[in-house]
Amino acid sequence: MTKPLRLGIAGLGTVGAGVVKIVQTHADLMTSRTGRTVTISAVSARSKSRDRGVDLTAYDWEDDPVTLATRDDVDVFVELMGGEDGPAKAATEAAIAAGKDVVTANKAMLAIHGQELAEAAEAQGACLRFEAAVAGGIPAIKALTESLAGNEITRVMGVMNGTCNYILTRMQDAGLDYQTVFGEAEALGYLEADPTLDVGGIDAGHKLALLAAIAYGTQVDFGAMAIEGIERISIEDIEQAADMGYRIKLLGVAQMTGRGLETRMSPCLVPATSPLGQLENATNMIVLEGDSVGQIVLRGAGAGEGPTASAVLSDVLDLARGIRVSTFGRPAGELVAARSAVSTAPAPFYLRFALVDKPGALAKIATVLGDAGISIDRMRQYGHEDTTAPVLIVTHKTTRTALDEALAAMDGTGVLAGAPVAIRIEEV
Amino acid sequence: MTKPLRLGIAGLGTVGAGVVKIVQTHADLMTSRTGRTVTISAVSARSKSRDRGVDLTAYDWEDDPVTLATRDDVDVFVELMGGEDGPAKAATEAAIAAGKDVVTANKAMLAIHGQELAEAAEAQGACLRFEAAVAGGIPAIKALTESLAGNEITRVMGVMNGTCNYILTRMQDAGLDYQTVFGEAEALGYLEADPTLDVGGIDAGHKLALLAAIAYGTQVDFGAMAIEGIERISIEDIEQAADMGYRIKLLGVAQMTGRGLETRMSPCLVPATSPLGQLENATNMIVLEGDSVGQIVLRGAGAGEGPTASAVLSDVLDLARGIRVSTFGRPAGELVAARSAVSTAPAPFYLRFALVDKPGALAKIATVLGDAGISIDRMRQYGHEDTTAPVLIVTHKTTRTALDEALAAMDGTGVLAGAPVAIRIEEV
Numbered sequence: 006m007t008k009p010l011r012l013g014i015a016g017l018g019t020v021g022a023g024v025v026k027i028v029q030t031h032a033d034l035m036t037s038r039t040g041r042t043v044t045i046s047a048v049s050a051r052s053k054s055r056d057r058g059v060d061l062t063a064y065d066w067e068d069d070p071v072t073l074a075t076r077d078d079v080d081v082f083v084e085l086m087g088g089e090d091g092p093a094k095a096a097t098e099a100a101i102a103a104g105k106d107v108v109t110a111n112k113a114m115l116a117i118h119g120q121e122l123a124e125a126a127e128a129q130g131a132c133l134r135f136e137a138a139v140a141g142g143i144p145a146i147k148a149l150t151e152s153l154a155g156n157e158i159t160r161v162m163g164v165m166n167g168t169c170n171y172i173l174t175r176m177q178d179a180g181l182d183y184q185t186v187f188g189e190a191e192a193l194g195y196l197e198a199d200p201t202l203d204v205g206g207i208d209a210g211h212k213l214a215l216l217a218a219i220a221y222g223t224q225v226d227f228g229a230m231a232i233e234g235i236e237r238i239s240i241e242d243i244e245q246a247a248d249m250g251y252r253i254k255l256l257g258v259a260q261m262t263g264r265g266l267e268t269r270m271s272p273c274l275v276p277a278t279s280p281l282g283q284l285e286n287a288t289n290m291i292v293l294e295g296d297s298v299g300q301i302v303l304r305g306a307g308a309g310e311g312p313t314a315s316a317v318l319s320d321v322l323d324l325a326r327g328i329r330v331s332t333f334g335r336p337a338g339e340l341v342a343a344r345s346a347v348s349t350a351p352a353p354f355y356l357r358f359a360l361v362d363k364p365g366a367l368a369k370i371a372t373v374l375g376d377a378g379i380s381i382d383r384m385r386q387y388g389h390e391d392t393t394a395p396v397l398i399v400t401h402k403t404t405r406t407a408l409d410e411a412l413a414a415m416d417g418t419g420v421l422a423g424a425p426v427a428i429r430i431e432e433v
Numbered sequence: 434m435t436k437p438l439r440l441g442i443a444g445l446g447t448v449g450a451g452v453v454k455i456v457q458t459h460a461d462l463m464t465s466r467t468g469r470t471v472t473i474s475a476v477s478a479r480s481k482s483r484d485r486g487v488d489l490t491a492y493d494w495e496d497d498p499v500t501l502a503t504r505d506d507v508d509v510f511v512e513l514m515g516g517e518d519g520p521a522k523a524a525t526e527a528a529i530a531a532g533k534d535v536v537t538a539n540k541a542m543l544a545i546h547g548q549e550l551a552e553a554a555e556a557q558g559a560c561l562r563f564e565a566a567v568a569g570g571i572p573a574i575k576a577l578t579e580s581l582a583g584n585e586i587t588r589v590m591g592v593m594n595g596t597c598n599y600i601l602t603r604m605q606d607a608g609l610d611y612q613t614v615f616g617e618a619e620a621l622g623y624l625e626a627d628p629t630l631d632v633g634g635i636d637a638g639h640k641l642a643l644l645a646a647i648a649y650g651t652q653v654d655f656g657a658m659a660i661e662g663i664e665r666i667s668i669e670d671i672e673q674a675a676d677m678g679y680r681i682k683l684l685g686v687a688q689m690t691g692r693g694l695e696t697r698m699s700p701c702l703v704p705a706t707s708p709l710g711q712l713e714n715a716t717n718m719i720v721l722e723g724d725s726v727g728q729i730v731l732r733g734a735g736a737g738e739g740p741t742a743s744a745v746l747s748d749v750l751d752l753a754r755g756i757r758v759s760t761f762g763r764p765a766g767e768l769v770a771a772r773s774a775v776s777t778a779p780a781p782f783y784l785r786f787a788l789v790d791k792p793g794a795l796a797k798i799a800t801v802l803g804d805a806g807i808s809i810d811r812m813r814q815y816g817h818e819d820t821t822a823p824v825l826i827v828t829h830k831t832t833r834t835a836l837d838e839a840l841a842a843m844d845g846t847g848v849l850a851g852a853p854v855a856i857r858i859e860e861v
Contacts, residue, residue: 027583027725037650038582038763136580142726144572144580151756152564152572154466155455155746222465280732283711297455298570298743302732304708315726318583328579328756335466 009042010325011078013105015070015096016085017050020110020137022057023314024083029059035318039325046078074100081106081324083317089113094122101125101133108320110137110313116211119218119225120340123332133332134320139212140165142312143305144319145291149219150334156295158220160260162433166209167287167307168195169235169255174285177247182240195287205234206255210270213257216291217268219334221261223343226268231347233271242357242426245397246274249383251355252282256431258350265344273431274355280304281433292433348405352432353382356400358415358425359393360386366420367396373418377411379403393422399430437470438753439506441533443498443524444513445478448538448565450485451742452511457487463746467753474506502528509534509752511745517541529553529561536748538565538741544639547646547653548768551760561760562748567640568593570740571733572747573719577647578762584723586648588688590861594637595715595735596623597663597683602713605675610668623715633662634683638698641685644719645696647762649689651771654696659775661699670785670854673825674702677811679783680710684859686778693772701859702783708732709861720861776833780860781810784828786843786853787821788814794848795824801846805839807831821850827858 012028014021028035028043036042047065049072067073074082074096082100084107086093093114100107107126109115115122115135126133136146140163149161164170168190175186187204190196195203202208210232218225235255246253251274259268275281280302284290289307294300306312323330333340360366367386374381383399400408408427415421440456442449456463456471464470475493477500495501502510502524510528512535514521521542528535535554537543543550543563554561564574568591577589592598596618603614615632618624623631630636638660646653663683674681679702687696703709708730712718717735722728734740751758761768788794795814802809811827828836836855843849 023725031583031585034585035583037767040764142729144576144729147575147580148572151751151754152575152747153743154750155459155463155743157459157462278711280708280711283706283708295743297451297739297746299734299737299740301570301572302730304730304732306727309727311725312727315581315583315723318725319580322582323579326579326758328758330754330756336468339465 007041009044010321011044011046011080012083012321013047013073013076013079014045014083014085015049015073016087017048017057018085019310020313020317021050021085022059023310024085024317025059025061027314027318035322039322041325043321043325047073047076049073070096071099074105075103079105081108081321083321084109084111085317087111087113089117094118097122098125101129101131104129104131106132106324108134108317110135110317112138112208112211112215116214116225116227119215119332120337123337126332127337132324132329134323134330135215136319137313137316139215140289140291141305141307141309142315143289143291143303143307145216145303146219147319148301148303149216149293150330153293153295153298156297158293158295160258160294161216161220162281162292162431163213163216163257164254164281164284164290165212165257165307166203166255167289168203169209170284171195171287172204173235173238173243173253173255176240177243180240183236183238204236206232206270209255209257213259213268213270217259217266218340220259221266221343222335222340223266224340225333226343226345229343229345230268230270235272238272242428245357246355247277249399250277251275251430252277253428254281254284256281258431260350262346262349264349265346267346267348267350271429273429275431275433279433351402351404353402353430354400354408355428355430356398356425358396359422360396361420361422362392362394363420369418369420370415373414374400374411377407377414379407379411405429435469437472438749439472439474439508440511440749441475441501441504441507442473442511442513443477443501444515445476445485446513447738448741448745449478449513450487451738452513452745453487453489455742455746463750467750469753471749471753475501475504477501498524499527502533503531507533509536509749511749512537512539513745515539515541517545522546525550526553529557529559532557532559534560534752536562536745538563538745540566540636540639540643544642544653544655547643547760548765551765554760555765560752560757562751562758563643564747565741565744567643568717568719569733569735569737570743571717571719571731571735573644573731574647575747576729576731577644577721578758581721581723581726584725586721586723588686588722589644589648590709590720590859591641591644591685592682592709592712592718593640593685593735594631594683595717596631597637598712599623599715600632601663601666601671601681601683604668605671608668611664611666632664634660634698637683637685641687641696641698645687645694646768648687649694649771650763650768651694652768653761654771654773657771657773658696658698663700666700670856673785674783675705677827678705679703679858680705681856682709682712684709686859688778690774690777692777693774695774695776695778699857701857703859703861707861779830779832781830781858782828782836783856783858784826784853786824787850788824789848789850790820790822791848797846797848798843801842802828802839805835805842807835807839833857
């Protein structure tokens with residue numbers, strides 16, 4: 006039997022407490038599987054006195070996570086504090102400088118500082134792993150990095166924020182508007198302290214940036230992502246989309262185009278009968294597409310104590326087994342700065358707008374679309390309100406750039422009442 | 434740069450040719466990801482002259498796979514011949530004896546001889562890996578072995594034979610009976626030379642036996658599995674099940690019960706709205722349940738050149754990266770002979786039978802079920818044929834053992850026309 010693998014855990018919120026519980030309850034099982042015992046040397050958190058439902062008396066307490074991270078009796082620093090800078094980054098850097106392996110669930114820190122941290126780890130011969138940072142218990146990082154290593158990745162997609170998916174499916178099921186369901190989610194404690202992280206697509210965007218780096222061998226580049234949240238999704242769009250056989254999801258997509266790497270996090274229409282379309286409530290889904298493997302769909306809980314702690318242990322037990330993989334699936338020095346492509350991958354779009362009720366109005370819109378080279382797949386005018394008529398259009402494939410030009414021109418026709426809604430239809 | 438990882442590939446059917454193609458087309462990509470170049474030293478197959486759509490001139494040819502397996506210039510023996518004994522087993526044993534790592538897609542060989550082969554590999558310090566043997570391109574083995582290593586596994590389920598799922602969904606979609614669709618599948622070349630391997634549940638059973646060994650740390654025991662194929666599924670059952678919100682799937686289930694390890698491969702009813710219920714055509718699905726992670730669902734192509742070759746490369750590239758995991762996820766010597774439990778996990782059942790048309794007939798059946806301790810959740814008599822009346826019953830949870838007793842007693846009542854149909858309803 007080799008020496009135990011000794012953890013230092015910083016951050017004892019839901020996930021940290023979950024990790025401690027697994028180490029305590031499944032010690033023998035994990036030793037049997039990996040041939041190495043996992044122990045905890047010390048822990049650190051903001052409050053020492055808070056009751057977390059786990060017995061911490063056997064572990065040393067450190068007030069300072071940096072001190073914890075560099076202790077001689079810590080082999081793996083487990084960073085579960087969160088926050089892109091501050092103590093999490095300082096302690097991670099200190100651990101790496103001391104040659105420790107690091108396991109983290111911190112998507113924000115890696116989305117912003119992933120490249121420099123990966124390079125630092127590599128220079129020290131240390132591992133920096135983050136299965137828990139993306140889609141909770143779903144083995145997205147391992148599947149993409151290891152299982153699909155023989156594939157050229159053609160597209161990565163994901164519904165990676167459970168709160169957004171909860172809000173969208175709840176709107177649809179109950180026929181409620183966004184503000185009402187947002188209020189419900191807030192009352193239930195589903196939202197981050199800054200809700201923009203959830204509903205603005207930032208949290209999910211962080212995760213997509215990490216997947217894209219692995220998929221395409223590029224330096225993680227959160228800043229290059231086109232991000233749009235779900236705040237402007239109306240119940241009317243959800244219902245119209247459903248009527249045409251679609252669901253609206255906050256969908257992340259990363260794909261390499263002829264012009265560079267395109268990463269988008271935005272509401273999209275997907276077919277109601279597809280796995281993504283069928284995904285309800287707070288469940289997450291990752292879709293990986295490779296040139297040989299085709300489409301692999303992974304579904305599970307994207308957050309919560311058990312699933313996220315399970316993912317942390319996945320990384321820890323890899324280290325116990327001697328499995329050492331580069332942070333983003335290849336040496337950090339070989340990751341290239343991606344040329345960033347914006348909105349070049351063509352897709353059909355869903356358009357909804359209110360037309361003022363006068364002769365020739367629809368013809369003007371159709372002309373504008375035609376002038377922009379956008380052809381119409383389906384169109385319908387439904388109902389009628391006082392002086393305006395709501396119109397739905399599904400276009401044939403076009404680019405977001407061409408569409409934005411058409412939208413600007415539509416604005417100049419004077420036949421629209423209010424701004425049109427435009428939502429991408431992602432073929433899944 | 435370390436030395437190349439040199440493969441010897443035995444078996445150049447669809448999958449073998451697919452592996453060669455990936456090695457040829459993605460050499461640089463794979464080197465970049467793993468830090469090690471993968472090369473092919475030699476190949477072997479039954480016919481040297483057959484055109485396989487790949488250029489093999491750069492590789493040595495061996496007529497005898499045993500000779501191939503033991504060549505000095507082979508680091509990894511890739512076994513893609515198939516067959517539980519014969520050349521596949523002989524060459525695998527020879528490779529292991531020579532200290533080579535082995536990657537195989539051979540579910541039959543491992544389901545029957547897995548324990549002895551795993552022990553032999555371990556004694557030699559060799560790796561024996563088999564991602565491609567279960568569910569094609571779906572990373573089922575890696576997810577269960579590595580990603581869920583911190584979980585006590587509570588249940589493993591899977592739809593792992595694409596042909597059976599194709600037949601069942603085609604029957605439902607087209608309203609056709611089993612024999613007609615079986616004939617279609619045969620004409621399309623979807624069936625194994627011995628179709629019983631597919632429709633009899635044996636192929637899928639082999640895969641389930643491998644998953645169960647990993648999940649529960651038990652010696653693989655294909656003989657202990659209760660196997661029932663889809664040959665007796667009628668279009669009437671598919672339609673009645675659909676009418677009640679269910680789909681019929683050939684479902685493998687492995688779970689540890691108080692009485693031992695229960696492994697079953699049989700047609701089951703699953704909710705139409707569940708991921709398993711929504712699975713159509715030849716796609717496969719693996720459902721892994723752990724005490725921390727909850728339910729993880731993996732979906733993808735379970736067969737075919739690209740997906741299966743991708744899984745072979747997953748194992749090969751793990752070895753290139755220095756990832757070495759025990760065959761069944763823990764040392765072969767620690768795998769225990771499982772106590773085998775048969776039909777002890779309770780479930781509701783679907784029953785369909787034709788009742789002779791005389792007073793008190795239904796009461797007799799209800800009495801028999803009550804005497805066996807089986808209570809009725811739903812019952813309905815539908816339609817009417819000449820002298821018999823078809824009846825459907827959904828029971829509350831009971832065991833297969835209790836049900837079988839009740840079925841025997843029903844036979845003695847003299848009010849049944851023909852044998853009843855009984856199908857388990859698996860709660861997913």
